[in-house]
Amino acid sequence: GTLYGQGSQSGTIRIITNKPEMGISTGGYDLDLNTTKSGDPGYNLNGFWNIPFGERAALRLVGWYKETGGFIDQVPTTMTFPGPQTNTVDNSDFVGKDANEVSTYGLRALLKIDLNDNWSITPGLLVQESENDGYWEDNPEFFGEMETGRLWPASGIDDWYQASLTLDGNIGDLNLVYAGAYLDRDQNYEYDYSDYTEYWAYYQAYYSASDPWCVYYNAAGDCAIGTQYVGAKNVFERTSHEIRIQSGTDQRLRWIGGLFYQKQEHNFDLQWIVPDLDPALTVVLPPTGDRLYGGTTVWQTYQIREDEDRAVFGELYFDFTEKFTGTLGARYFEFDNSLYGFNGFARHCTGQYIDGEFVEIPADEGGEMQYPCFNTRILDNVAKGDDWAFKVNLEYRIDDLKMVYATWSEGFRAGGANRARVPGLEGYDPDFVTNYEIGWKLVLGDGRWRFNGAIYRVDWDNFQFGFLDFDISNLTIVQNVGDSRTTGVEWDLTWGISDHNYLTFSGSYNKAELQTDFWRNPADEGDPDVPFNAPKGTPMPYVPEWQLTGIWRSNFDVGSIPGFFQAALSYTDKRWNDLDTLNVPARQQMDDYTLLNLSAGIDHDNWTLTFYVNNALDERAEIDINDPGYGNPNVLQRPPGHAWFTVPNRPRSFGIRFGQRF
Secondary structure, eight states, rough: OSSSSSTTTSOOOOOOOOOOOOTEEEEEEEEEEEEEETTEEEEEEEEEEEEETTEEEEEEEEEEEEEEEOOOOEEEOOEEESSSSSEEEEOOGGOOOOOEEEEEEEEEEEEEEEEESSSEEEEEEEEEEEEESSSSBTTTTBBBTTTOOOOOOOOOEEEEEEEEEEEEEEEETTEEEEEEEEEEEEEEEEOOOOOHHHHHHHHHHOOTTTSSSOOOOOOOOSSOOOOOOEEEEEEEEEEEEEEEEEOOOTTSEEEEEEEEEEEEEEEEEEEEEETTSGGOOOOSSSOOOOOSOOSEEEEEEEEEEEEEEEEEEEEEEEESSSEEEEEEEEEEEEEEEEEEEEEOOGGGGGGEETTTTTEOOOGGGEEESSGGGGGOOEEEEEEEEEEEEEEEEEEEEEETEEEEEEEEEEEEEEBOOSSSSOOOOOOOOEEEEEEEEEEEEEEETTTTEEEEEEEEEEEESSSSEOOOOOTSSSSOOEEEEEOOEEEEEEEEEEEEEEEEEEEEEEEEEEEEESSSBBSSSSTTTTTTOOOOSBBOOOOOOOOEEEEEEEEEEEEEEEEEEEEEEEEEEEEEEEEESSSSTTTTTTTOEEEEEEEEEEEEEEOOSEEEEEEESSSSOOOEEEEEEOOSSOOOHHHHOOOTTTEEEEOOHHHHHHHHEEEEOO
């Protein structure tokens, strides 16, 4: 959290791509063809080219195109919406096999120019577009494995680019690095939401049988057909600047310090659309220009979130001896987050502007629709704050092949404003992770054994937790709910059985539990008459106790050509999908699972050929179980599993990969 800032609560994974190389012309490509059991084939083609320009400049180009084959079927189904005029809808227009597919293509370009012997500049551009269709969840209890039934097709486009600039140079013994980037990302997607209409249709039939009403009305004044979908348009923009200055690495006392600034904007327009709705009831006017959706929108969430972050950071490194080094780090950060816009039905946009401020007034009292509803800014919240994060590390190098260390460090996330429009609902504060860790990195037995590991305790204080509760709001609410603690151990053990055979056994054990009682409604906290939503000791969601991996790799010759075989077996323990123990039956424990991946290949002078089988045992893993936040099987009187979707892993897949370098 000291060097890499917000979001680095449990560590940072840095993706460092290959840089341009001066004076070398080289390139290569890889082609991957694959197919999935009872699914569609896919392929992945990527390549790179390093182009030198004289002795002081080089360009590296990387391109890729990937087709991901589908494996989840959209099967026939019907849905009935009871009411004064009951209607039943089928999905015959959208039925199809292996409906979930993704196409992704992109380009990365880096140009490095050595301005002189001490300074270089590297502009870069990263561009990618993805198009996806279909749903990645199935309904095994209602339809079957790898099957789902929806009344509206899912589709999406994710188009983005990032421009970057890095300046790296030396001023005497000091190294200075400036890194700046600009990200522009556009997302458009649609997905079915008809379950929501169905829920309320059965709700009124159950509780208002003597006085039935329609969930939505059409232009004739009858019950509108209940098909409903979400149409979304997201626009992200982010600009960041960072300057780092580092002392020489050959000094006993070393340091690094820097400044960070980031500004980002998320413009999101989500519309819940009922095609058969009376146009007079729409929250959004019909599509035109940049407006993709509208005309029959029952609910709109159109908001803009602006986040501004500033930080000053640094670390000191001191060699007490040639083998013993200490590190002290600190980061001061400020955040200024705002969220403004609109969310609601047509009635929330009905009123008048009085002295420039929108006032909600019912239509029968003289209120009028005020298009566009976004301009009413009935939601306008700001969250600001500042704090410190620190780090202390001690490292002892026993010899060139062995070291041990101890770390105390903090990570953080900034606070923010909630997008739900609920009277008295406050924003959420920053949350902190404090990590206590003792670790080791050892090479033993003349290099045949490598043993890395750590024992740790992670305290997550005042952590942010998001939930969807339709009794409070139909938008996700984030609040600080309490403290949790994770106590664990992780290791990575490799044994070189011989010069050509290696065994690796790695894994982790984590006991992650809530340390304080949790009430979903802060006003109920400590009230003995109100049961808590999760008591102290409740397992934290999505944290398996055990994760284990074993790998055997054997290198051998096929004639005169080097070859290899590898088997990788992994195990993931059971996990809960929710923290709230009262959220029954939506809170479910996902089963443990074991996956086996196999690969074999040959590696010639400038080409490689690999055959692989992923999920060779064809294990069905529950990656997630999603709760939409509404629906009551007692009201709907439908089998469980219709409203709760399971995200499965990919079934057994086979592939062949060929690569060449030149």
